Amino acid sequence: MRKKVPSKEVKIAAFERLHERGVTIEDIAKIVYEMQAPYSKNLTMDHCLESVYKVLEKREIQHAILVGVELDYLAERNLLREPLQSIIESDEGLFGVDETMALGSVFGYGSIAVTTFGHLDKQKIGIIKKLDNKLGKGIHTFLDDLVAGIAASASGRLAHRLRDEEEAAEEEELMSEENVG
Ligand code: MG
Numbered sequence: 001m002r003k004k005v006p007s008k009e010v011k012i013a014a015f016e017r018l019h020e021r022g023v024t025i026e027d028i029a030k031i032v033y034e035m036q037a038p039y040s041k042n043l044t045m046d047h048c049l050e051s052v053y054k055v056l057e058k059r060e061i062q063h064a065i066l067v068g069v070e071l072d073y074l075a076e077r078n079l080l081r082e083p084l085q086s087i088i089e090s091d092e093g094l095f096g097v098d099e100t101m102a103l104g105s106v107f108g109y110g111s112i113a114v115t116t117f118g119h120l121d122k123q124k125i126g127i128i129k130k131l132d133n134k135l136g137k138g139i140h141t142f143l144d145d146l147v148a149g150i151a152a153s154a155s156g157r158l159a160h161r162l163r164d165e166e167e168a169a170e171e172e173e174l175m176s177e178e179n180v181g
Helices: 007-020 025-039 045-056 059-076 084-089 097-122 127-132 143-180
Strands: none
Touching: 007 045, 007 059, 025 045, 025 097, 025 127, 025 143, 045 059, 045 143, 059 084, 059 097, 059 143, 097 143, 127 143
16 A cells, blocks of 8 residues: 655645745735725735635645646646647647636635636636736646635635624624623
């Protein structure tokens, strides 16, 4: 039997892959901020950074990063067999496995995450736009969708948490008013 891969190794590798491909946590957090700012007046960049980190803790997301980035990497080096090499190299619009894989990683975070992913898939913003730009040298067929998936998950997660926080604060206010009264 092959040895089990320790979780820590997987996590480190996933963070390294993002870094190698030029994607920072800040880049992803900026997208989360843009997505959630209209809905929350108390939103800060720190909230967004924390949420991105929390999403990246999930093994399922880490695995998706490892698979997707690896395929981009191999395609850049012309190491895939045909016809997959050409499909990934050209970011063939009907391929869809890149979107499907990223979308799969989003489901755990509820409907806000799913609709945000759909939005980001269409309106590529920030680092996603940079990655999608086919003028560049690199191949990011999977990475742009992975980043959209991480940002969407972090947005969904944050939306629920901020609401919880708001309600807790309101309740506290009400309680103290009652005590004063
Ligand atoms: Mg893609």
